[in-house]
Amino acid sequence: MSLLEVTHLSRHYGDFIAVENISFSLQAGELLALIGPNGAGKSTTFNMIGGQLAVTRGQVLLEGKPITNLAPRRIWKKGVGRTFQIAATFGSFTVAQNVQNALLSHHGRSYSFWQTADRLYRDQADALLEQVGMRGQADRHCSELAYGDVKRVELAMALASEPRLLLMDEPTAGMAPQERQELMALTRDIARARNTGVLFTEHSMDVVFGFADRILVLARGQLIAQGTPQDIRQDPQVQQVYFGTR
Template sequence: MSVILETRGLTKNFGGLVAVDDVSFALQKGELLALIGPNGAGKSTCFNMLMGQLPPTSGEVYLDGDRITGLGPRQIWRLGVGRTFQITATYASMTVVENVQMALLSHNGEIFRVLPFAHRMYRDQALALLDMVGMAAQADRHCAVLAYGDLKRMELAIALAHEPKLLLMDEPTAGMAPRERVALMELTARIVAEQGVSVLFTEHDMDVVFGHAHRIMVLNRGALIAEGNAAEIRANPLVQEVYLGGGTVFGGAETTDA
């Protein structure tokens, strides 16, 4: 198995606060890796650095062996990294299929063309992507009228548009109903299996995490405190402490007798 994404000593300081502290991990090809942790653990900061939205204070990020530290979101996307947002970001004035077509237009470098009609370009490809996430029937609906769960699936189709080798999903099931959550993660797991995409995702829903992740990393107070499969993480005393008690005052007086 080869490594697709690797971080070495990734650190981010906001003033005196160390939000992410020396995080190193590797994501294998075809792996579904979960990054979990309590609120404020540094998951989102970590994600933002991987996607180029925040420059790390120190440390490096490698994609497929190439250093991508400090590149912007656009360049990282071009290198084959797709992403979905915690709160969906969609083009509200367009139809569902046009939302996907935008990503295809960008991928094919046709954004600055002025002659052809955009709504005819890459429509079949976009429909195929929508079909993959079960949204083909809604392709021509105005995306502003969609239910939230459908928007999330549409976003997944957008993220898959340029056949990424790596998918970063920031709380993919946030804001969804429980049944939808399971369905979306099953869909993601299937796509990982079928397309050989690797996925790194953060998540708060433990059913989703333990049900689908191949491997789990636990972040607390900016540092990785545990890593392993579902059973190992469940049995890890440090993780139990973070989730069941002491998490918010970790490092304080209570930790000594906890």
């Protein structure tokens, strides 16, 4: 059974068809890239899977169970983590506090005063920060960090819920080339170690072809190709539509 199974996914806005009849699967431990030119339907597809947009037609299954049109929080509770194009951390919190906050949410605990919760799950937070290479900066405020380090903290926060599926929206946006490579190598290693499936959108082709196990290509709201990086490089329709050979 696939970790994620998407069948005939469609999103219509009246007469306008944003996404039409998209089907694909994702296996545990696999990195799957979703690419396409601007307006291809990447964000729409991504947000339907994550629950931010309603599905007009089609189905999304997580380990064989439907998550179609569930609220994002319910999808998260079922084992789907997410990072965003613009990193979603609290700048006034320390690195550790950001991860502790994610752990509090995962365990269904909340407090009115941070001072009360500050001691909770610190060991778990430190362990997650160790995984992403940020343990040494645990007590710094996120507002003091370089952007690449903020993205690492966000990844640790996403891992706090022990997700089986990780959705990453433009994970390397705004990062320098070396930072992009380091973050995606880290993501790949964590995905393999945890057997977590990763679906990510990305504009940087060095990231896509360097780290994706398979690639989905969208154009004009339709899936025009899917396969290994080598398959996609050689696909005539991809070359025409995506890489501008016509």
